[in-house]
Amino acid sequence: MIALIALTAFERRAAHAAFETVFPGPDRGSLPYGIADMNLDEFLDDTLASVPFESALGLRLAFVFLALAPLFFIGRFATLMSLGAEDRERVVERVYASAVYPIRSTVVMLKAIGALLYCGDARVRPLIVRGGAPVAAVRESAALVPLRVRAKALTAGEEASRVA
Amino acid sequence: MSLESHEHEHTRFPDEDLPAGAVVDGAALTRDFDERYDFVVIGSGASGAVAAHTLASAGFSVAIVEEGPYAKTRELKEDVRGTFKRLLRDNGTQVLKGRVFMPMLQGRCVGGSTLINSAIAWRIPEDVVDDWQARFGVGDGITMKTLEPHFEALERDLNVHAVEDAVLGENNALFLDAAERKGLHATRMRRYERGCKGSGQCITGCPNGAKQGMSVSYVPWALATGRARVFCSTRALRVDVAGGRAVGVIAEANGRRVSLRARCGVFVAASTVQTPNLLRRSGLRARAIGQHFQAHPGVGAGGLFDRPVRMDFGATQGAESIALRSSDRIKLETIGMPPELACARVPGIGNELSSRLAQFGNVGVWVTNIRMQAEGTVGTQWDGRDVVKFTPNGADMLSARKALVLLGHMFLDSGAREVWPGVAGLPAIMTTHDEVERIADATMDPRGYSFIATHLFGAARLGPDPRTSVVSPEFEAHEARGLYVVDSSVFPTNLGVNPQHTIMALARMAATRVAERAARSAAA
Numbered sequence: 001m002i003a004l005i006a007l008t009a010f011e012r013r014a015a016h017a018a019f020e021t022v023f024p025g026p027d028r029g030s031l032p033y034g035i036a037d038m039n040l041d042e043f044l045d046d047t048l049a050s051v052p053f054e055s056a057l058g059l060r061l062a063f064v065f066l067a068l069a070p071l072f073f074i075g076r077f078a079t080l081m082s083l084g085a086e087d088r089e090r091v092v093e094r095v096y097a098s099a100v101y102p103i104r105s106t107v108v109m110l111k112a113i114g115a116l117l118y119c120g121d122a123r124v125r126p127l128i129v130r131g132g133a134p135v136a137a138v139r140e141s142a143a144l145v146p147l148r149v150r151a152k153a154l155t156a157g158e159e160a161s162r163v164a
Numbered sequence: 165m166s167l168e169s170h171e172h173e174h175t176r177f178p179d180e181d182l183p184a185g186a187v188v189d190g191a192a193l194t195r196d197f198d199e200r201y202d203f204v205v206i207g208s209g210a211s212g213a214v215a216a217h218t219l220a221s222a223g224f225s226v227a228i229v230e231e232g233p234y235a236k237t238r239e240l241k242e243d244v245r246g247t248f249k250r251l252l253r254d255n256g257t258q259v260l261k262g263r264v265f266m267p268m269l270q271g272r273c274v275g276g277s278t279l280i281n282s283a284i285a286w287r288i289p290e291d292v293v294d295d296w297q298a299r300f301g302v303g304d305g306i307t308m309k310t311l312e313p314h315f316e317a318l319e320r321d322l323n324v325h326a327v328e329d330a331v332l333g334e335n336n337a338l339f340l341d342a343a344e345r346k347g348l349h350a351t352r353m354r355r356y357e358r359g360c361k362g363s364g365q366c367i368t369g370c371p372n373g374a375k376q377g378m379s380v381s382y383v384p385w386a387l388a389t390g391r392a393r394v395f396c397s398t399r400a401l402r403v404d405v406a407g408g409r410a411v412g413v414i415a416e417a418n419g420r421r422v423s424l425r426a427r428c429g430v431f432v433a434a435s436t437v438q439t440p441n442l443l444r445r446s447g448l449r450a451r452a453i454g455q456h457f458q459a460h461p462g463v464g465a466g467g468l469f470d471r472p473v474r475m476d477f478g479a480t481q482g483a484e485s486i487a488l489r490s491s492d493r494i495k496l497e498t499i500g501m502p503p504e505l506a507c508a509r510v511p512g513i514g515n516e517l518s519s520r521l522a523q524f525g526n527v528g529v530w531v532t533n534i535r536m537q538a539e540g541t542v543g544t545q546w547d548g549r550d551v552v553k554f555t556p557n558g559a560d561m562l563s564a565r566k567a568l569v570l571l572g573h574m575f576l577d578s579g580a581r582e583v584w585p586g587v588a589g590l591p592a593i594m595t596t597h598d599e600v601e602r603i604a605d606a607t608m609d610p611r612g613y614s615f616i617a618t619h620l621f622g623a624a625r626l627g628p629d630p631r632t633s634v635v636s637p638e639f640e641a642h643e644a645r646g647l648y649v650v651d652s653s654v655f656p657t658n659l660g661v662n663p664q665h666t667i668m669a670l671a672r673m674a675a676t677r678v679a680e681r682a683a684r685s686a687a688a
Binding site: 028047108116127 | 243245248249254255257264265267474475502503504505507508510513514515517518519521522523524525547549588589611
């Protein structure tokens, strides 16, 4: 197995921006923890060191691509890292909605790999596995793919009163 | 501490108390090894473990070579990341490469993929045997009649029975109910298990030793004969072939050379992906090596209900339907997915993803496995690694589409609020039958679907003609006497049902015959 050298600072910042957009914290998500609350750096280093060369290379290319995606998807000469949370989400959603398989696959790959850390986290996993409070449907349109998301998460208390 | 924890603490699992010296941990090897056995078996999964047990039970000495570690029951945890890293080949990142990349999970540990599968027992369908007879000339050696005693023995040994009420779980119960509403015959799965507690952890290895994977059944049973030894964390490099005969296996562990000489023969049970290249590395050159790869790729849908489904309880896979197997090459089944694996198929990112993960306890997942007609190849890529190329054909895509439509309707019929079909170009979330019906006109491009490669076959096909097959109907390589291939790489075609039972039955039959011949030869 050929190990790739460590992520560059640019790739690492891009990875953080992308993963934190996919798995947000309570400020933009419905769960009380985001992937930013976990040891993402250690996870990335460990993952890159233990997967085959091709997979590691693919992941790094995905980070670089997503870092530069604002230029192609919202026409802004900026990196993903330099955008605010809302714009980042817009960019990543558009990449995810791309009709081009290798492009949308970058986000699918992020979800698949990030889930190993995020959904496996000891604080988050029980909330997911045993969760089931009927949060109001977030679907806002019958668009071909999900384009926009509900802005604010409900707290557990709000949710309970809503259900009641 | 709960009563169950106490019980667990006092339970002795079959992978404990193994005979002294029966397990050689290659990772800790500090010297070269050179030993002689009657038989050497490469691989400890469904076929290798059964073959090794059969040979050892017949009185022969056996060395089992396993590339991965021996993960004991007591070490197994509901830890998908840890399981992937330690027990799956390439950390679970293997893919079939074709027009679409299909993830492919293979166990790389003692027990092979039986440690991480759902222990589903299906006898080979009669129409498949008929086809093998008619088109591939497998002869009188492989018939329903010759296989029957082996299936019966396996079912006794591994306690095959249908999923019981107590561990059915809601995901499986909903499926059975939905199938009935649709008029589809569906049944509870028959599985290899003793005392399933419905932990829903088949995919990360049963923490209760209930699932009868090979690491808690035939491997320890073979070791218990006192005539078998397993070399784990030891990678077979090649079969040593001299004078047209297999005479041993050259392996490597922790930088040390492990030479295992075989007086009677070598069994290759390394899996459809690894066996073809192992044969090539061993000097075999048959044109059919690596050809005719087939699979049952799976694609699934999620359903979000207004009430708990809780896939973390119940048989991981407990309900199925083969009603459309003959007409459409479709098998429908349930799978209780841990969120770590299901997440990529949950709609959205950001809050949309987050809010649905928060409702994951209300989600069910049902899938279809397609008996695809397409064939692929197994080869070696630039860095020496195994590479499988495979792309579904048009007929396969029609089947996949039809199955997804059906699953979508079944979810809605059973009260799901949302269906997540995961088809590019269509709504990620469907709530009405009309929306589901749109899948029938969805893209035929396989890149529009989230396939997972399951059940792998072929690439070292069995048959009488050395020009078109790799091993004879007696499972012996045409090019090397005493070299037997007994995993699913020898299957002339895929089956349309889960293959583990057939893999084991064929391996048992092959090993029984070889052992009988070797015993006669020794007596003479």
